[in-house]
Amino acid sequence: MIAGIENIEKEISSVLKKYEILDNIEIRYSNLNNVDLQCNNLVKYSNNINLSSIKTDLISLIKENQLIESIEINEKNFINMNFSNQYFFEYSQSIAERIKHTQNYSIIFDYGGPNIGKDLHVGHIRTLNIGRSLYNIYKLAGNKVVSDIHFGDWGMPVAQIIAYIEHNNLDLEMLDYEDLETIYPKANQLSSENKDFYNTAKSIAMQLNSKNENYTKKWETVYNLAIPNIKTLLDKLRHKFDWYFGESDVVNETDLVVSKAIDEKRVKKDDGALISTQEVDPPILITKSDGSYLYLTTDLGTVLFRENKSSFDKYIYVVDSRQENHFKQLFTTVKHFGLSNSDFFHVGFGTINGSDNKPFKTRDGGVYKLNLLFEDIKEKLKKYNSDDQVLNTLTNTVLTYSDLLPNRNQNYIFDVDKFTDINGKTGIYIQYAQVRARKLLDSSTKPGSYNINYEINSEERNLLLLITKFDYFFNLSLINMEPHHLAEYLFNLSQAFNSFYTNNKIFSDKIPIETQINRIKIVEEFFKTISLVFNCLGIEAAESM
RNA sequence: GCUCUCGUAGCUCAAAUGGAUAGAGCAACAGACUUCUAAUCUGUAGGUUGUAGGUUCGAGUCCUACCGAGAGCGCCA
Known part of the structure; x- marks a missing residue:
C-alpha cells in the first residue's frame, strides 16, 4: 500500500x-x-x-x-x-489520519502470561514486546482491541508451591516474594523426582478446582504475594493491560466446557482420560485420567470466559513457536466443541540466545531475570546520561527495539554491548535522532508550513520520501503481524534524518528564511512520523539525552 | 522416526509475498568538528543466497531431493 x-x-x-x-x-x-x-x-x-x-x-x-x-x-x-516535490509536500502530512480506518475488527490479544512463582525472565521479553507492539499497531489501524495478560496462576505450578509449603511445614503467612521464587523451582523438581509429592500436588490442584476452602485460602495468600510484584516490574517496563485475568478466573467456564463436551459426545474415554473425538494424531487430550485439567482444558475455558465477556472477531495469541502444536490443538478443539466462530491466530516467535547461540543465561548459567537484565543494561547506558528517568526510558528502548528488530520467527542473539551502542541499528541511535529533532522544534519560533515552490535537495528529498513510505511499512507489519518491518523502517528514517541534520543547517543568518521555514516543517513531519513509529513499537520517547 | 522453523557478506540481520545491479549495521580501511551536541556524517572494500535439479520472460523467494542447525512430538505449563 x-x-x-x-x-x-x-x-x-x-x-x-x-x-x-x-x-x-x-x-x-x-x-x-x-x-x-x-x-x-x-x-x-x-x-x-x-x-x-x-x-x-x-x-x-x-x-x-x-x-x-x-x-x-x-x-x-x-x-x-x-x-514530484508536490507529492512529498502533500503526503508527508497527516500520516496518522491515513491509517486510522485501515481495519475495523474487534480483537483480543493474549500475551505476557507470567506465572506465579517464576519471576519474569528473559523468556518473557518477546511475548511482551511483540504483543504490545501488535496491540498498538492494530489499535492505530482502527480496530477495537483488548489485551489480556493471562496469568499462569492455577493448576500444577501453584499446587506444587502449596504442596511444598505443607511438605516442609513452612509458615505461609511469614513468606515473602523472594521465598516464593526459590520455592517453585524446588517444588517443581521434587514433583518430578518424588511420586508421592507429585500425587499430593495433583490432589491439591483438583481440590482447588472443586473450591476446597482450605486450599483456596492458601492459594489467595500465594496469589497476593506474587501478583503485585509482577505488576510492579511490568510497570517499570511500561507494560499495561486492559485485562489482568488469569487461569484462576476461568475455573467455572472450564468445568462447563468439559461437561458440555461430554454431554454432546465430543469427547471419549481413553485409558481413563478424556480425549477429543476428532480423528487426529496424536489424539487431543482434554482431561487427565483422574479427571484433572490440563493446559489445553484451561485455555478452552478461557475462550468460553472471553466469549461470555465480549464478542471478538479475532483471537491473537502471542506465544513462542514451541507451543505451535498446542495452539493447533486448541484452535481445532474450539471449533469441534463449538465454543467460538471467531478467527484464531497463533503469533509465534523464536528464542533469545546468548553469544554462544544457546538460550540466554547469566554468566554463571542461571535464569536471567528481567529485573537484572534491566539493571545491567541501565548500567551500560550511564555513559550517555545521568538522569534516572531518561535512563529508564533508554533502558526500555534497548529492551524493546533490539527485540523487535529481528524477524520474530527467528531465534536471535542478545548482545548487550552491541544493543547499548549509539552507533548501529540500536534503540539509542533512534532515540538520539528523535531528541535532535525535538530540540530543533523546541528552539524554533517559525510557523510550520511548506512553501511548495521550494526546491528540495537530496537529503531533504530522502527524508521526505521515507516519511511518505510509512503507510507501506505499517501495513506490512499489520498484515503479517510482524513489527520488525516498522523497526527496520525506524532505523532508516532516523538515519535519513541524521544525514539531513548534519548537512543542512537551519538556524543561521546564512540560510534564507524561506529555507528555514521549509526545513523546520520537514523536521516537524519527521518528528510526527517517528513518534508514531515509536507508538507502534511501544517505545517511549526520551525528552533529552 | 514424524512435524515445524531456519540456512543470505568475517559477525548480527533485511529484502516489497516471483522483478532489474541481493541491501543495512557492526568489525576493517580512508575522510569531515570555528557545530542547531562529531553521541554524528561521507566514502571504500566485502556475495556462486547450504548443495543439486526443476517451474518461466524473470527465483534468495515457488516445487523435488539431499546436507546442516534449532525446536516440538498424551495425561507439565
Whole structure:
C-alpha cells in the first residue's frame, strides 16, 4: 500500500485496457537508485505488437499527473517513475489520519502470561514486546482491541508451591516474594523426582478446582504475594493491560466446557482420560485420567470466559513457536466443541540466545531475570546520561527495539554491548535522532508550513520520501503481524534524518528564511512520523539525552 | 522416526509475498568538528543466497531431493 498512487494505477490500467491488456496493475517502490516507483506489468508484453504506441500513450498520460515528476519506460519494459516535490509536500502530512480506518475488527490479544512463582525472565521479553507492539499497531489501524495478560496462576505450578509449603511445614503467612521464587523451582523438581509429592500436588490442584476452602485460602495468600510484584516490574517496563485475568478466573467456564463436551459426545474415554473425538494424531487430550485439567482444558475455558465477556472477531495469541502444536490443538478443539466462530491466530516467535547461540543465561548459567537484565543494561547506558528517568526510558528502548528488530520467527542473539551502542541499528541511535529533532522544534519560533515552490535537495528529498513510505511499512507489519518491518523502517528514517541534520543547517543568518521555514516543517513531519513509529513499537520517547 | 522453523557478506540481520545491479549495521580501511551536541556524517572494500535439479520472460523467494542447525512430538505449563 503506497499512499496516493491509486489514480496512477488507474491511469495505467485505462491505457492498457485499450490494448486489451486487463491485468491488475500494481505499482511498487523500486530498489533502484534514482527511481521511486516501478510498474512491472508491461514486462511480459515485450512481444505485443502495440508496444510502442502503448508506451507513447502511457508516457503522455502520466506526464500530466502532478504527483509524478518523470516517467520512463526502459528497454526491458519496466515503467519507472519519480515523485514530484508536490507529492512529498502533500503526503508527508497527516500520516496518522491515513491509517486510522485501515481495519475495523474487534480483537483480543493474549500475551505476557507470567506465572506465579517464576519471576519474569528473559523468556518473557518477546511475548511482551511483540504483543504490545501488535496491540498498538492494530489499535492505530482502527480496530477495537483488548489485551489480556493471562496469568499462569492455577493448576500444577501453584499446587506444587502449596504442596511444598505443607511438605516442609513452612509458615505461609511469614513468606515473602523472594521465598516464593526459590520455592517453585524446588517444588517443581521434587514433583518430578518424588511420586508421592507429585500425587499430593495433583490432589491439591483438583481440590482447588472443586473450591476446597482450605486450599483456596492458601492459594489467595500465594496469589497476593506474587501478583503485585509482577505488576510492579511490568510497570517499570511500561507494560499495561486492559485485562489482568488469569487461569484462576476461568475455573467455572472450564468445568462447563468439559461437561458440555461430554454431554454432546465430543469427547471419549481413553485409558481413563478424556480425549477429543476428532480423528487426529496424536489424539487431543482434554482431561487427565483422574479427571484433572490440563493446559489445553484451561485455555478452552478461557475462550468460553472471553466469549461470555465480549464478542471478538479475532483471537491473537502471542506465544513462542514451541507451543505451535498446542495452539493447533486448541484452535481445532474450539471449533469441534463449538465454543467460538471467531478467527484464531497463533503469533509465534523464536528464542533469545546468548553469544554462544544457546538460550540466554547469566554468566554463571542461571535464569536471567528481567529485573537484572534491566539493571545491567541501565548500567551500560550511564555513559550517555545521568538522569534516572531518561535512563529508564533508554533502558526500555534497548529492551524493546533490539527485540523487535529481528524477524520474530527467528531465534536471535542478545548482545548487550552491541544493543547499548549509539552507533548501529540500536534503540539509542533512534532515540538520539528523535531528541535532535525535538530540540530543533523546541528552539524554533517559525510557523510550520511548506512553501511548495521550494526546491528540495537530496537529503531533504530522502527524508521526505521515507516519511511518505510509512503507510507501506505499517501495513506490512499489520498484515503479517510482524513489527520488525516498522523497526527496520525506524532505523532508516532516523538515519535519513541524521544525514539531513548534519548537512543542512537551519538556524543561521546564512540560510534564507524561506529555507528555514521549509526545513523546520520537514523536521516537524519527521518528528510526527517517528513518534508514531515509536507508538507502534511501544517505545517511549526520551525528552533529552 | 514424524512435524515445524531456519540456512543470505568475517559477525548480527533485511529484502516489497516471483522483478532489474541481493541491501543495512557492526568489525576493517580512508575522510569531515570555528557545530542547531562529531553521541554524528561521507566514502571504500566485502556475495556462486547450504548443495543439486526443476517451474518461466524473470527465483534468495515457488516445487523435488539431499546436507546442516534449532525446536516440538498424551495425561507439565
